[in-house]
Amino acid sequence: MTYETIKVEQKGAVTLVTFDRPKALNALANAVLEELTDAFRAYDADDSQRCLVLTGSEKAFAAGADIKEMAPQSFGDMYGTNYFAGWENITRTRKPWIAAVAGYALGGGCEVAMMADTLIAADTAVFGQPEIKLGVIPGMGGSQRLTQAIGKAKAMEMILTGRNMKADEALTSGLVCKVVPAEELLTEAMKMAETIAEMPPLAAIAAKEAVNASYEMTLAQGINFERRVFHGLFGTDDQKEGMAAFSEKRKGDFKGR
Numbered sequence: 001m002t003y004e005t006i007k008v009e010q011k012g013a014v015t016l017v018t019f020d021r022p023k024a025l026n027a028l029a030n031a032v033l034e035e036l037t038d039a040f041r042a043y044d045a046d047d048s049q050r051c052l053v054l055t056g057s058e059k060a061f062a063a064g065a066d067i068k069e070m071a072p073q074s075f076g077d078m079y080g081t082n083y084f085a086g087w088e089n090i091t092r093t094r095k096p097w098i099a100a101v102a103g104y105a106l107g108g109g110c111e112v113a114m115m116a117d118t119l120i121a122a123d124t125a126v127f128g129q130p131e132i133k134l135g136v137i138p139g140m141g142g143s144q145r146l147t148q149a150i151g152k153a154k155a156m157e158m159i160l161t162g163r164n165m166k167a168d169e170a171l172t173s174g175l176v177c178k179v180v181p182a183e184e185l186l187t188e189a190m191k192m193a194e195t196i197a198e199m200p201p202l203a204a205i206a207a208k209e210a211v212n213a214s215y216e217m218t219l220a221q222g223i224n225f226e227r228r229v230f231h232g233l234f235g236t237d238d239q240k241e242g243m244a245a246f247s248e249k250r251k252g253d254f255k256g257r
């Protein structure tokens, strides 16, 4: 597929996806959803690819859903098409992916970044859910994921006032795993992605499932799920290779089997 709103590059075992709609600050039009969903599906299906980085431009990761596309829609249009439901497809990606955020990540931009397995931010990053200023509320998971990430008090304050959060606050609030100088963002994100790409791929998928289960299950259910998945990994060649490599004091060569 040829993409018009995103750029997709394979760099070794890492897929780099860049929002490429600079005129509207990478606003998330329907075309972006279709292309991004296709790129993520292709990544998940390609055994040579073991981690993905999603990034934007220096000025904006993404400035939210396309307000001009949304503005004229009626309740019937929104409800009838289950508008925005398609974005959840991205969260079904089984393999790990990282959001590398510089500049604005507002509204849907913040929501897509929060769908990632982890977020790394440039010191220029600005996160926010300003939908209330447009007479709506977050519609792509922001009220849920922001609250899970930073807690009710701060999420409520941001969503009710539309206040933005800068990178340093995003770090102390637990929204992002690290903040780096803007000029180093891509290098740092690719370095993290390359490290993940060297890990046994089945264990990476399993680790992701286990961490995500903590949002869906009780503690007892989650611990039981983790243990079963842990047991299951003893059926993989990569577990044998990983433990042999440790004993033989060498780096593991993981095949994803």
Ligand SMILES: CC(C)(O)CC(=O)SCCNC(=O)CCNC(=O)[C@H](O)C(C)(C)COP(=O)(O)OP(=O)(O)OC[C@H]1O[C@@H](n2cnc3c(N)ncnc32)[C@H](O)[C@@H]1OP(=O)(O)O
Pocket: 023, 024, 025, 027, 028, 063, 064, 065, 066, 067, 068, 084, 104, 106, 107, 108, 109, 111, 130, 131, 134, 137, 138, 139, 140, 142
């Ligand atoms: C998914 C949901 C349900 O959660 C909903 C949403 O995501 S609603 C959208 C939430 N996002 C916003 O409200 C942010 C809107 N944008 C801004 O506030 C500003 O653009 C800014 C603070 C990010 C940057 O300001 P500035 O540097 O002054 O640039 P602008 O001149 O405003 O923007 C440049 C250009 O981009 C267009 N633009 C920006 N954001 C969007 C957007 N979300 N949708 C459509 N178009 C957008 C903006 O209109 C400008 O284009 P022109 O008018 O010059 O053609």
